[in-house]
Structure formats: C-alpha cells, structure tokens
Amino acid sequence: MKTYTENSRKTITILLSFFCFLWFLPFLYVVINGVKTRKEYNLGEFWDLPKGISILENYEYINDRIDFMMGFMNSLLYGAIATTLAILFASLAAYAISALKIKGKMFWFMLIYSGTIFPFQMYIIPIFRMYSNVDLYDSKIGLLAVYTALCIPFCLFVLRNYFYSIPKELVESAKMDGASDFKIYVSIFMKMAKAPIAACFLFQFTWVWNDLLFGLTLSKSAEARPIMSSLSLLNGASGTNDVPSALLAAILASIPTFFIFLVLNKSFNYGFPTTSK
Amino acid sequence: MEIVKSKPSSKLSMKRKIEKITPYLYLVPAVILVVIFCIYSDFFSLIVSFTEWDGLNEMQFIGFQNYIQMFQDPNFLLSSINTLIWVFGTLLIPVFIALLFAIAITHVKTQSFFKIVFYLPNALSQTIAGIILTTILSTYGLPHLLGVMGFESLAKDWLTVPYINTLIMVVSSGWQGIGLNLILFIVGLNQIPKEPIEAAIMEGAKGIRLYTKVVLPLLKPIMLIVLLMSLVNSFKSFDTIWVMTNGGPFRTSETLAVTMYKEAFVNNQLGYGSAIAMLLSVTVLIISWFLLRDTFKGEE
Numbered sequence: 001m002k003t004y005t006e007n008s009r010k011t012i013t014i015l016l017s018f019f020c021f022l023w024f025l026p027f028l029y030v031v032i033n034g035v036k037t038r039k040e041y042n043l044g045e046f047w048d049l050p051k052g053i054s055i056l057e058n059y060e061y062i063n064d065r066i067d068f069m070m071g072f073m074n075s076l077l078y079g080a081i082a083t084t085l086a087i088l089f090a091s092l093a094a095y096a097i098s099a100l101k102i103k104g105k106m107f108w109f110m111l112i113y114s115g116t117i118f119p120f121q122m123y124i125i126p127i128f129r130m131y132s133n134v135d136l137y138d139s140k141i142g143l144l145a146v147y148t149a150l151c152i153p154f155c156l157f158v159l160r161n162y163f164y165s166i167p168k169e170l171v172e173s174a175k176m177d178g179a180s181d182f183k184i185y186v187s188i189f190m191k192m193a194k195a196p197i198a199a200c201f202l203f204q205f206t207w208v209w210n211d212l213l214f215g216l217t218l219s220k221s222a223e224a225r226p227i228m229s230s231l232s233l234l235n236g237a238s239g240t241n242d243v244p245s246a247l248l249a250a251i252l253a254s255i256p257t258f259f260i261f262l263v264l265n266k267s268f269n270y271g272f273p274t275t276s277k
Numbered sequence: 278m279e280i281v282k283s284k285p286s287s288k289l290s291m292k293r294k295i296e297k298i299t300p301y302l303y304l305v306p307a308v309i310l311v312v313i314f315c316i317y318s319d320f321f322s323l324i325v326s327f328t329e330w331d332g333l334n335e336m337q338f339i340g341f342q343n344y345i346q347m348f349q350d351p352n353f354l355l356s357s358i359n360t361l362i363w364v365f366g367t368l369l370i371p372v373f374i375a376l377l378f379a380i381a382i383t384h385v386k387t388q389s390f391f392k393i394v395f396y397l398p399n400a401l402s403q404t405i406a407g408i409i410l411t412t413i414l415s416t417y418g419l420p421h422l423l424g425v426m427g428f429e430s431l432a433k434d435w436l437t438v439p440y441i442n443t444l445i446m447v448v449s450s451g452w453q454g455i456g457l458n459l460i461l462f463i464v465g466l467n468q469i470p471k472e473p474i475e476a477a478i479m480e481g482a483k484g485i486r487l488y489t490k491v492v493l494p495l496l497k498p499i500m501l502i503v504l505l506m507s508l509v510n511s512f513k514s515f516d517t518i519w520v521m522t523n524g525g526p527f528r529t530s531e532t533l534a535v536t537m538y539k540e541a542f543v544n545n546q547l548g549y550g551s552a553i554a555m556l557l558s559v560t561v562l563i564i565s566w567f568l569l570r571d572t573f574k575g576e577e
Contacts, residue, residue: 013385019378020394023452026409027397029418042417045425089306096303112307115315119513119561121537121554125547126321127314129332149314152307181300210402212516217542228404232520243412250405261400265393 034058034247041244058245059252062234067222068249071230074140076256078147078226079205085144086151087200091159091193093152095185098163099171109160115153123150124217131218138219143226146214151204162196163189202260209256227253326551336548343552352528353553356536359443360512363532366444367511370451371458372504378455379462380488392460399456406453407446407520411436414445439529442522446530450517454510458503465499466492501567508564512557533557 033046037054062068093112097105127146128137136142166189174184190197208226215229222230231253234246326343328336347353382391398406413419414435424432436442469492477491493500515534518524524531524539531539533553541550 009384009386012381013387016378016381016385016391020391023398024394026413026452029413030409033412046418046421089310092303093307096300100300100303101297102300102304108304108308111316112311115311117562117565118315118319118558119509119534119554121513121534122322122558123314123318124538125325125541125551125554126318128542129321129547130317132332145310146314149310152311153315156307185303210404212402212404212519213538216519216538228402228516231404231408234408241415243415243417246408246412250401250408254401254405257402258400261396265396 030247030251033244034251036244038242038244054244055248058242058248061242061245062249065245066230066233066249067225068227068230068252070222071225071227072253074143074223074225075209075227077140078143079208079256082144082147082208083151083201083204085148086204087155087159087197089148090152090155090200091190091197092185094156094159094163095189097156098160099166099184099189100181109156112156113153115150116157120150120213124213127214128217138221138224140224143214143218143224146218147208147211150214151208154204155200158196158200159193162193166192202264206257206260322551322554325548326555328548330547331545332547333545339548343549344556346549347552347556352531353536355529356531356533359530360514360532362443363447363450363514364508364511366447366451367454367507368504370448371454372507374451375455375458375503376462376500379459379466380492382459382463383466388463392463395459396456398453401453403450403453403516404520406449407517410449410452411521436522437526439526443530446517446521449521450514453517454507458507461499461503462496465496469495505564505567509561512561512564 029046032048032050033041035053035055035058036044036050037052037057040051040054059068090112093108096102097109102108131137131139131142136145170188171184174188179187210228211226212228212232215226216232219225219229231249234249325336327338327340329339329342330336378391378395382388385391401409416434420432420434435445473495474487474491477487482491513534514532515538518530518532518535519538522530524535528536528539534557537550537553537557540546540553
C-alpha cells in the first residue's frame with residue numbers, strides 16, 4: 001500500500017514539474033531576450049544567451065516610442081490616489097451602514113454595491129460622452145474620478161463585512177465616554193480595519209494598474225494615458241517589431257504588481273477575498 | 278433638505294434634526310460617485326441602445342432596430358461564436374485544468390513551490406501577458422524554432438491565421454489566468470475536513486471515484502465561486518484580444534467586448550455599441566445572479 005502511494009506521488013511530482021517548466025518558459029524567454037539588442041534578437045536565435053546588456057538603449061526606445069515613463073508615473077498616481085480615496089469614501093459609507101442609525105441600510109448597500117454587477121462595457125460610452133461634454137476627456141482628473149468611483153463598491157463590500165465583526169460593546173463604551181460618531185470611526189473602526197484596508201488597497205491598486213479599457217477610452221495623449229494603454233500601442237499594426245524593447249517594457253510595467261504578488265504570497269493560505277474585476 | 282422644510286421651532290428640535298441627518302452624510306461621497314459613474318451610465322446605455330447615434334448629430338429613436346440588426350450582422354454572429362469559444366476555453370483551462378493541478382499539488386510535498394510558479398503569470402496583467410506571448414509567437418520566436426526543427430509549414434505568423442488565433446489566445450489567457458483559481462482550489466481542498474474522506478477510504482473508495490463521489494461534492498462552495506467568476510470574466514474577454522490580434526484579421530477574432538468597443542469608438546455607432554453592451558450585461562447578469570444569490574444567502 002505504501003509503495004503504491006509513494007510511486008504515484010513520484011509520478012505526480014514529475015508530471016507537475018513538467019507543467020511547471022512549461023509555465024515558466026515564457027519568463028525565461030522574456031528575461032533572456034529583454035536585454036538583447038533588436039539586431040541581436042533578429043539575427044540570432046531566441047534561445048541564445050545575450051552577448052551584452054542593452055537595457056538602456058531599449059529603455060530609450062520605449063520612452064521615445066510610447067512615452068513609457070509618463071504612462072508608468074500616471075498609473076502610479078492613479079493607483080495610489082484613486083485607491084486611497086475609494087477606501088476613504090467606502091469606509092465612511094460602510095461605517096454608516098454598519099454602525100450608525102440610518103434607514104434602509106440594505107438599500108444603501110445595494111445601491112453602491114450595484115456598481116460591481118454590470119460589465120464595464122456598459123460604462124464606457126456614457127462616461128466618454130459625459131467627459132467630452134465637461135472637458136474631462138483625456139485629463140488626469142477624469143481618469144482619477146473614474147477609477148475612484150469604480151473601486152468603491154468592492155472596498156465597501158470588504159469593509160462592511162469587517163465592520164460588522166467589530167464588537168458592539170466597544171462602540172457603546174466609547175459613546176459612554178462621550179466620543180462623537182466621527183471619533184469612533186477614526187479611532188476604533190479605521191484603526192482596527194488595517195488588514196482589510198491593506199487588502200483593499202493591494203487588490204484595487206492592481207486593478208487600476210492593469211486596467212486597459214478605461215485608459216483606451218478616456219485618454220489619447222501621453223499626459224493622461226495610463227501604462228497599459230501605452231503598452232498596447234506596442235502591438236498591432238501601428239506597433240513595433242522591436243521585440244527586446246517590448247519585452248523590457250513588459251518587465252518594467254510588471255514591477256509594481258509583482259511586488260504586490262510577493263506581499264500577497266504570504267497570505268495565500270488564508271484565502272483572500274475573491275474579486276471578479 | 279429637511280432642515281429647510283421644517284418650521285422655525287425650538288433650538289432643541291433643530292439640533293435633533295441635524296443629529297438625524299448627519300449619519301447620512303457619511304454615505305454622500307460614495308453614493309454620489311457611484312450614482313454618477315455607474316447608475317447613470319446603466320440608464321444612459323439602456324436608452325442609447327434604442328437609438329441611432331453617431332455622437333455628433335441628434336439621437337434618433339429607432340426602437341429595437343439595433344437589436345434586430347445584431348442578428349443580421351455577420352460580424353456580430355462571428356463575435357458571439359468566438360465569445361462562446363472563450364467561455365468553453367475558460368472552463369477547460371483556468372477551471373478544469375486548474376482543478377486537476379490543484380488536486381495534484383495537494384498530493385506532493387513541495388506545495389508552495391508549485392503554487393508560486395503557476396501563480397506567477399497572474400502577477401502580470403492580461404495586457405502584458407498578451408504582449409509577451411505575441412512576441413513569442415512573432416517571426417523570430419516560436420515559429421522560427423519550429424522552422425529550424427524541420428516543420429517549415431508550421432513556421433508562420435499564427436496570430437494572423439483566422440480561427441486558429443482565437444484558440445491560441447484562449448490558451449495564452451489560460452496561461453495567465455490559471456493561478457488565482459488554482460490557489461482558491463488548493464485553499465478549498467485543504468479546508469475539507471479529513472473525517473469523511475478517511476471514512477470513504479476505509480470503505481474502499483480510491484482514485485478518481487474518491488474524488489468524484491466524495492471530495493468534489495465537499496468542494497462545491499468554492500467550485501461555484503470559481504466557476505461563476507471565470508464564466509463572467511470570460512464573457513468580458515477584451516485585453517488579451519486587443520493586444521494580440523486587435524480582433525483581426527478581418528474582424529475574425531473579435532469577442533463581444535471587442536465588437537462593442539469597435540462599433541462604438543471606431544465606427545461611431547454608439548447606439549449599436551450600447552445594444553451589444555446591453556446584451557453582454559444581460560448575459561453576465563443572469564450568470565452573476567447565481568453567484569449573488571449565494572453570496573447574500575442569509576443576509577438581513
């Protein structure tokens with residue numbers, strides 16, 4: 001019996017290792033070829049190791065071609081600010097819904113949460129029209145506002161669930177001491193919710209960073225364009241045939257999400273909130 | 278609003294009114310943003326879908342014409358078929374294969390190593406994964422290797438071959454998207470209580486039968502979430518296609534999300550684009566209804 005399980009475990013390990021290798025191959029390709037020059041890549045074989053490191057030339061090329069750095073900074077800005085604002089607004093609403101005396105708690109929750117139900121294809125035409133009318137098309141403020149609004153429902157969902165778990169006695173005793181509602185929000189709810197807030201931040205930052213659809217629809221100049229829209233200019237008819245530069249751009253644009261991956265990696269075993277975005 | 282309406286009365290009742298209203302102020306920023314960007318948009322799209330509108334001239338109300346036009350539009354029909362291929366492809370790779378991998382991983386010793394490698398592509402965005410796989414499939418990449426190995430007929434630009442490119446993109450997207458589902462399955466499998474499984478093994482269940490009869494039914498809650506989440510996302514596939522083929526050649530690899538975008542922002546048919554968005558929404562809503570029904574079970 002024991003040898004049977006030992007043998008099958010070995011077979012499984014070998015099979016899994018094979019698929020693992022398959023899954024990892026594209027990364028090898030990226031790392032080996034992202035540092036070559038275009039000429040070296042086109043004339044040599046892609047499995048040859050690079051003869052030198054020409055990151056700087058490739059970096060200059062993508063900056064020239066698609067304003068890489070500007071897109072990168074824009075997305076950092078959108079990710080950081082929109083996510084922070086969304087968490088702030090969502091936490092206020094979640095606090096009202098879970099702890100304050102208001103009527104129709106379920107109604108308010110569903111009203112805000114309904115933002116996650118429809119696919120974003122429903123939003124792009126109306127927002128595009130609205131922005132054209134009020135001169136927000138192709139502006140940083142415009143994209144920030146959209147990202148903030150669209151991050152709110154998910155944050156509300158996570159924070160409301162967490163706020164419900166905060167013991168009522170804590171709130172009651174703070175009230176006895178004469179603390180105002182707002183003070184309780186700051187010093188009890190927000191203080192205790194550090195972990196879910198961090199989770200919201202990481203997930204929503206990743207979403208904003210990875211967004212392509214709204215960047216494509218709502219921006220056209222490099223000043224407002226987020227990173228993924230910049231990258232999408234590399235491919236297709238108007239794109240480049242400079243493979244190493246495209247790969248370098250891919251590496252650089254993955255740094256923030258890769259960093260988040262490392263952070264989240266620690267909390268794998270607890271399972272994490274499932275986001276459908 | 279209520280302050281204005283109330284007659285000037287004693288200061289005390291005024292104060293009480295304010296106290297009643299202030300809790301609602303906490304909702305204001307979130308509600309305003311969601312109403313402007315989401316709820317207004319939903320209604321606007323619904324209305325526009327019944328009009329013919331190029332965004333410049335007046336809207337023309339044309340009833341269900343856009344919806345009728347869909348079923349006569351070969352581009353739309355092909356796009357629907359492609360979307361269904363994406364949906365089935367998603368059921369196959371990021372759901373079924375993810376489940377197989379997850380089961381396999383729970384049987385080996387180096388769990389975390391395998392988890393990390395399979396999850397790694399998930400640290401890339403769909404856009405970036407698309408760019409990477411496009412370069413791999415370009416002239417000097419994989420096709421070149423096939424040529425060197427003696428399969429000259431296979432050494433071509435596969436992403437420009439209609440229909441086959443859709444299959445390639447589904448696989449590419451599976452490479453990127455398998456990680457999250459895999460992790461969720463592993464978490465689910467590890468959470469299953471040991472007793473029922475041990476009891477089943479005592480009774481002689483093993484191998485595939487053990488899984489189909491005992492383990493998978495216990496995994497049902499997580500399976501449901503993964504399944505529905507993947508289904509909804511696969512109906513909305515956009516990024517991968519946009520960067521890998523842009524829907525081409527000759528609009529043969531479009532999905533509904535891509536067709537919607539192109540009709541609205543390339544062909545300036547905002548009405549027709551909205552109608553496609555509506556159809557997509559209804560489909561997604563029907564699926565997510567099942568998801569939400571489970572999420573909110575036992576809610577107030």
